[in-house]
Amino acid sequence: MYDGGKIIVGLVIGLCLLFSPFFFNAGKAAKAPQPVLTAKAKEAKKCVADTAYMRSSHMHLLDDWRQTVVRDGERYMTTSDGKVYYKSLQVTCLECHSNKTKFCDQCHNYLDVQPYCWDCHLVPKESK
């Protein structure tokens, strides 16, 4: 190998540069934010489905809602414990979770998802 030393040094420097971001940022991962519950949400204790499902699959629930509400005209849902809810992101969800920035946006920003719900659906004014 001609100029073997130089090539190896170059390779090492190159690899160092390549992995430097990982090296410098190791252990500094931003902590996943926790959704903040409003007093009203805390008091209700239970959402329209259990917490684990809401956490992992709320987007599927909302997608199902928009389908059934708009297309099929089914505007009410009954939960497993018999409560009836008006299926509406804007009216029902945000009535309890009126703190959109702390409840929705925090996590969505962390995960870099940009749901376009709010292009049309209105957000209630947040009180601090």
Added chain:
Amino acid sequence: MGVDRRQFLKIAGLSTLAGLGGKTAFELLAPGDVEAALPLMKAKRWAMVVDMRRLNEEAMKKLQKACHYAHNVPDFGDPKVEIKWIWAEEFKHAFPDHENEYVPEKVAHEKVLLLCNHCSNPPCCRVCPTGATWQREDGIVMMDWHRCIGCRFCMAGCPYGSRSFNWGDPRKAPKALNPDFPTNPEFPTRSKGVVEKCTFCDERLAKGLLPACVEAADKIGKDLLIFGDLADPDSNVRQALGKHFTIRRKPELGTSPNIYYIV
């Protein structure tokens, strides 16, 4: 002596009956079975009768305001980008096929209240490439703003001009003309690039309320706008249609509009 066969069968039969009765009562009282108690307004074919004899321009403005207020319809202040769900138009434009030189002064100059006709044979639904507008089972020609891609075929298809296109973001409508926009926090706005129109207030019907314009009209005068089920021979609309001579807009096109006008 123990229970003989006959007695056993009697007891068994009675307990089954009691069990069945008990179960139905239990089911009736059980939470969750409240479908029947929901405040829905249902019909086979929604229709409206507009009493033009008693509607003046001022009243029509009020009705438009009630509707646009309830649905966050902004005023852009420019007829080119105007968005309208319900509006007033001159007789000769609303009913070009009924136009004649010698119609009474009042008819010729007074305006007519127009809105989506919720046709039984809606051309807009036939041309929509995404199924964003379609006819519900109760006759309402609905819009799904989630699906609209803004191609405006429906606007070309509608012979009544009932549809408006959002050329800009409704939330960016001039503040001076829309000081308290969005007016109804329970209804969404639309986004730029979708078509919108009257939906016969499907969201209000689901809560057992009459459409916003009908509710506002009832405050002005009784039966100015009559809203009801065309399929029911005893309904308020059918009674009004039986009593008065009514006309519809451009029925010769075969769209079978469901807004009737008493002139």
